[in-house]
Amino acid sequence: MKPEDQEIHLKGAPVSEGIAIGIPIFLSYAEDGDIPDFPITTGEVEGEIARYRQALSSSREDLKKLQADLSGEGSKEVASIIGTHIEMLDDPMMTTQMEIKIREMLKNTESVFHSVINDYEKRFSETNDSFFNERLSDFRDLSNRVLRNLCDSENISFNNIPPNSIIFAKELIPSDTASLQATRISAFVTQSGGGTSHAALIARAKGIPYVASVDMDILQNAKGKCVIVDGLTGDIIVNPSNLTIEKYERLRNRLTQQYLQLEKDKHLATETLDGYPLSLYANVNTINDIDLVHHHGSHGIGLFRSEYLFMQDPALFFDEERQYLIYHQMLKRAKGLPLTFRALDLGGDKCSDLFEEMAKEPNPVLGCRGIRFLLRRIDIFKTQLRAIIRAGHGYDLRILFPLISDIQEFREVKRIIEEVKSELSSRNILFNHQPLLGCMLEVPSAVLIADTLAQESDFLALGTNDLIQYTLGIDRSNPGMSDFYYPTHPGIIRMIKMTILEAKRFEKPVTICGEIASNPLFTPLLIGLGVQNFSCAPRFIPIIKRTVRHLSLLDCCDIAEHVLTLRTSSEIATYLAECLHGSEGHASLKRDAEGI
Amino acid sequence: MKKIVLKVKVKNALGLHARPAAMIAKLLQGSKSQVSISYRQETVNARSIMSILMLAIKKNSQIVLTVEGEDAEETLEKLSAAFENQFGEMDN
Numbered sequence: 221m222k223p224e225d226q227e228i229h230l231k232g233a234p235v236s237e238g239i240a241i242g243i244p245i246f247l248s249y250a251e252d253g254d255i256p257d258f259p260i261t262t263g264e265v266e267g268e269i270a271r272y273r274q275a276l277s278s279s280r281e282d283l284k285k286l287q288a289d290l291s292g293e294g295s296k297e298v299a300s301i302i303g304t305h306i307e308m309l310d311d312p313m314m315t316t317q318m319e320i321k322i323r324e325m326l327k328n329t330e331s332v333f334h335s336v337i338n339d340y341e342k343r344f345s346e347t348n349d350s351f352f353n354e355r356l357s358d359f360r361d362l363s364n365r366v367l368r369n370l371c372d373s374e375n376i377s378f379n380n381i382p383p384n385s386i387i388f389a390k391e392l393i394p395s396d397t398a399s400l401q402a403t404r405i406s407a408f409v410t411q412s413g414g415g416t417s418h419a420a421l422i423a424r425a426k427g428i429p430y431v432a433s434v435d436m437d438i439l440q441n442a443k444g445k446c447v448i449v450d451g452l453t454g455d456i457i458v459n460p461s462n463l464t465i466e467k468y469e470r471l472r473n474r475l476t477q478q479y480l481q482l483e484k485d486k487h488l489a490t491e492t493l494d495g496y497p498l499s500l501y502a503n504v505n506t507i508n509d510i511d512l513v514h515h516h517g518s519h520g521i522g523l524f525r526s527e528y529l530f531m532q533d534p535a536l537f538f539d540e541e542r543q544y545l546i547y548h549q550m551l552k553r554a555k556g557l558p559l560t561f562r563a564l565d566l567g568g569d570k571c572s573d574l575f576e577e578m579a580k581e582p583n584p585v586l587g588c589r590g591i592r593f594l595l596r597r598i599d600i601f602k603t604q605l606r607a608i609i610r611a612g613h614g615y616d617l618r619i620l621f622p623l624i625s626d627i628q629e630f631r632e633v634k635r636i637i638e639e640v641k642s643e644l645s646s647r648n649i650l651f652n653h654q655p656l657l658g659c660m661l662e663v664p665s666a667v668l669i670a671d672t673l674a675q676e677s678d679f680l681a682l683g684t685n686d687l688i689q690y691t692l693g694i695d696r697s698n699p700g701m702s703d704f705y706y707p708t709h710p711g712i713i714r715m716i717k718m719t720i721l722e723a724k725r726f727e728k729p730v731t732i733c734g735e736i737a738s739n740p741l742f743t744p745l746l747i748g749l750g751v752q753n754f755s756c757a758p759r760f761i762p763i764i765k766r767t768v769r770h771l772s773l774l775d776c777c778d779i780a781e782h783v784l785t786l787r788t789s790s791e792i793a794t795y796l797a798e799c800l801h802g803s804e805g806h807a808s809l810k811r812d813a814e815g816i
Numbered sequence: 817m818k819k820i821v822l823k824v825k826v827k828n829a830l831g832l833h834a835r836p837a838a839m840i841a842k843l844l845q846g847s848k849s850q851v852s853i854s855y856r857q858e859t860v861n862a863r864s865i866m867s868i869l870m871l872a873i874k875k876n877s878q879i880v881l882t883v884e885g886e887d888a889e890e891t892l893e894k895l896s897a898a899f900e901n902q903f904g905e906m907d908n
Contacts, residue, residue: 304834307838307841307865308865308866311841311864311865311866311867312861312863312864312867313864313866313867314866317864340866340870343870344869344870359866541875545829545830548829
């Protein structure tokens, strides 16, 4: 096979799910070198100013039209982003200030505008505040729009692109994303931008697959070739073989069917055929994920991985006020649904380069991580606890502590919380006096003392990903060892059973959080073992709900009983797959159970 | 022509972010006065949302409002009332 005939596989960050098969269109925006820059005479000033006003007014018209279209489509949130842009166009900084600058600098409008905008951008990014930094992308978007109207270059009009196009760009400008006709664009692939950008929000609202963090330079040779984009996994395949195309076409059709079905079920109760109710919670990493929780009809947030907020923004560790504001926003957006904050779970693979406590550990996964780190860095721990319980005033607040392996650690946590409470009381600051406190069971020792932990805490959460890793002694981040990673190991099943029984004995709820909670293959087994609370990534909620609605509690108990008699992980895996195939609606569940 | 200077404290939880800044600009549409906001040795036009944003004024900051014009008193009254009720963001 000639090298150019080969499939090229790339992996990016999945942003908006869906599968697309199409032809790439490369977008490029004006970069510094492309802006015309020349002096003008005083006689030409008025002409330049008139040209600038014209560009502003065209931009305003574009935006107003876009806003009207979007409101018509019901994309209210996006329409309000555009509204902000229109207001910014009328700002004196954009109008009178610019005109003064043109007169002062005696240069063509494009170059004056470009230098003014660069100054503003610099100022914005210097404020070093995530709130203001978010505005920066709005600002860039707006200035690019004005610049394009000024330069009037041969910019690609999104209305003229061929059907089935996959848009490749360094960065997507939100208002461009909004002006796209979803019928012609099949996917977006970008180098920068991520899950929380406006472009991501718009892509999700329109159901367009989007993969970010892909190196555009590598993709240059994809010009004119067929490309497959999988927005669920982040896979990009350039020049796929016919076999691969067929596989993805089948998958795409199945997903469309499944999606239509799941949308119909969204409002239905999460209960088995025989009316046994279950709770489906969401695992979230960012504030914006909370909107998905409502969209998918979840019962609340079972796990908020708070450390994700800090990864991009280490200054936040010591900034109680800013943490408070973020947590408060989250609770507000949760609209009364329970929200479980997991205290910072650092170490292992997360943020290990930031703190000397975990610097150069020979074996980080067995080192200073989870609760161990928090108990060593009481300053960071207390800052977060203060922010959480203050923000939780008047809300259904739950706090979960990671990697508890001994009851002593949890008692220490409770003592620290009491200290934090009395400090706040003495300063007359309002806070939630009775947050529910839970232990995360991720190491075998915690499962073996589940009775003690259940007695002394308000709830338990089983983090099965780490539990499997620590129980089987297998590094889950090592792809070379993945054939020894057995989620269906009888030992794991017994641990889950044991935890559930002990928790029931002391009447404490247990939530199951790991990947097995989002895999329909495990759903009947878990229900049969007595699991009542599932917590998984929002996108899996519809599929788990659908699975639950096709199961009966009695069958689940039979399945669990039989599984407990099986002796090997492969027997269990085979049996669970058979059960799933036997249940109704299995065709649409297959992909999620088996991957692809 | 009247010129009044007033020190006010920003009480909004999020500081002077886009929404309050837009409210200030809107509130000043009916006014004939020149209004500026000073914060940490910088003075900007209060009608410019973007300039206000760039000051990145956080909760509990002291800022100085300068109002100059025939309706200065009336304008300042409206402005300080808006600051006082935290631009309608008192929800907790």
